[in-house]
Amino acid sequence: MSLSVPTMAAIRFGYGLRPGEAPVQGNNDLLGQLKAVGQSPPRFPVGGIEARRKQIADLQQGLHDLRRVADGPTRRQRRDVLQKSVEHSFKQDLNARLLQAVLSPNGFHERLATFWTNHFATSASKSLQMRLVVPLYEAEAIRPHINGRFADLLRSATEHPAMLIYLDQVLSLGPDSAGGLSKKKGLNENLGRELLELHTLGAGSGYTQADVRAAAMVLTGLTTDRLDVDMVFQPSISEPGSQKVLGVNYGSVRRSPRDFLSLLDDLAANPKTAQHICRKLVVHFISDQPPDDIIAAMTAAWKRTDGDLTSIYAAMLDNPAAWANPGAKARQPFDFVVAGLRALNDEGGDGDVGRFFEAYGNDDVTDTQAMTDDDPAAAKTRKATQTMMAIGQGALRRMGQPMWEPPSPAGFEESFSVWITASQLAERLRWARRASAQFGQGLDPREFLKATLADAARDDTIRVVSQAPSKISGLMLALASPEFNRR
Structure with a gap:
């Protein structure tokens, strides 16, 4: 069974047909959605990005003040007030996020936003503050970069407080750093591992446990400010010296943000990253058994354009196999x-x-x-x-x-x-x-x-x-x- 292009475009690459909405006519219309969205902010976080940042700072201050209150009814009551306020905001954001997808005329753009938020997964259930941070993460770290270079998206997602908190990077200290030695705490490998296994190269791509540990070492120093919950780099907790990841040395005696940024750029440019990401895109949009020729065309576009995501999407959409076998995927x-x-x-x-x-x-x-x-x-x-x-x-x-x-x-x-x-x-x-x-x-x-x-x-x-x-x-x-x- 073959379907018309507008029907396939809406169902396979968007969120379906909506009565009264002009149907998408083909590839150019789908790619045009990425330009049409421009700088228009999403419906979430409710109140806007700056208001949300203030809300996060207020919550952090409230939790800080709460620690000074003796355990008892007063402390529990104040904690309950903070909890209810955060949960109410989270409920608002959830409904706004749902409406964003329902009411937007740019279904392909919305699908891509969902794909990338899931690829660089974080969870609002991690902590109370994450109920406020995760909606902000999608709005400011993911969506602005889904039609740019993968390297920029990778950096934006990795550096965001939502990722640093979710993967416990805020707990990671260089074992031989000044902070690590004084606090007698050490390395957390979560971000280093998921950076290689999930976000870039993919499982089974040839990296070793030594590479995971070295990557985690390079990432030390990357953490968040306790009050504003914003990303900061703290040299005092960054592991000194050079670390070798996939045969490349990063850092020297004195570490700087340039080290982890160089690591991210090298991972983004690695051919195995292109293979892994392109395969995931095809699995998401087209088939659980992705056709090799589509992946090959997308990885070629990746190499040709230095990871320009719009060009990679175009290579996927230009392949006839992308429009074949309707119904091969389940709607999540x-x-x-x-x-x-x-x-x-x-x-x-x-x-x-x-x-x-x-x-x-x-x-x-x-x-x-x-x-x-x-x-x-x-x-x-x-x-x-x-x-x-x-x-x-x-x-x-x-x-x-x-x-x-x-x-x-x-x-x-x-x-x-x-x-x-x-x-x-x-x-x-x-x-x-x-x-x-x-x-x-x-x-x-x-x-x-x-x-x-x-x-x-x-x-x-x-x-x-x-x-x-x-x-x-x-x-x-x-x-x-x-x-x-x-x-």
């Missing part, structure tokens, strides 16, 4: 939920997805359990908030892909078998029923199917949806169809 839970909400965000329906999430996700209602049942307004808000959780973040958690909380530094899995299982399909069916009832009133299932799947809809799916006993059932069956769960 986030893809599925975003695609479903985009499809249901139709002016013909009774519910507006954007207004609903903004009204009940970014308000000041944080304790719905405290609302009394005899207050109609409170009951309405509680029900709407519960619905929002069931359709948004709660659903993603039940499906195994909570936003900004990957299970490990390797990020979320990509393979079809992980996401298309009996339990997954049961959760997706429940989600489709709930979302259709909330946002699908007034929509015709047959027109809905035509608008959201176009020529990807199979004859048996068209028949089943057309024969559904009710409109809501028809919408649910369209969202639960094999075509809608694949890309």
Whole structure:
């Protein structure tokens, strides 16, 4: 089965078709999205980057002050206030991140942002401060660089406080540095290991444990400021002397940031990094068994352009195999939920997805359990908030892909078998029923199917949806169809 270019472009390389939105016509339109986004900030972190930095500093000061309070009810109460404030901000960011993908006309750009945030994975569950730092990380360290050079993206992600905290680089001291000797603490190899294994060369690429340790040594000194949680380089905790990584020496008696930056640049330019990254891109977008000729074309573009990511994406899109075998990939839970909400965000329906999430996700209602049942307004808000959780973040958690909380530094899995299982399909069916009832009133299932799947809809799916006993059932069956769960 072959699909039209607009349908394939939307489903395989974006977040699906949306009623009323002009379809993408091909490669140039997809690549044009990278330029169209420009410097426009994402919807998160809510309040903007500068406000978030102040919020992080305020949290750090609050936690610092809390340490001076004796253990007891007062300390617990103040800690609870800080916790609730951070969790409220995190909930706002989660909803804003979901809406960013749902409402953006630049689906390819959004997919790339999700890919790179997962490639350079961090987790908001690491600590309280990370609930504020991780949304900032995607907004300022990942998104601005996804159409530039890989070397710049690598540096931006590695240096960001989210990465330094998540991989415990803030705990790493050169064993023979002044700080390491005085504090009797030593090296943490996490960042050095993941830098080689996950972020650049890839597992099985030939590096050794000695290379991991040496890379971790080169990275010593890279840490964060305790109050502002911003990246700083501290020579006093940086391991002195030269370190050899993959046969190259970095550093001398006195260490400087130039040493770890040179290491990052060399890793970015390594042919094995190009092979690893290009393969991951093809696995993400096209097939769990990536065609060798696409990878070869992308690595050639990498070498020719010094890792210019836009040129690498273009090499992928230019290959005919990138547009073949529709449905080879499973839509991950986030893809599925975003695609479903985009499809249901139709002016013909009774519910507006954007207004609903903004009204009940970014308000000041944080304790719905405290609302009394005899207050109609409170009951309405509680029900709407519960619905929002069931359709948004709660659903993603039940499906195994909570936003900004990957299970490990390797990020979320990509393979079809992980996401298309009996339990997954049961959760997706429940989600489709709930979302259709909330946002699908007034929509015709047959027109809905035509608008959201176009020529990807199979004859048996068209028949089943057309024969559904009710409109809501028809919408649910369209969202639960094999075509809608694949890309």
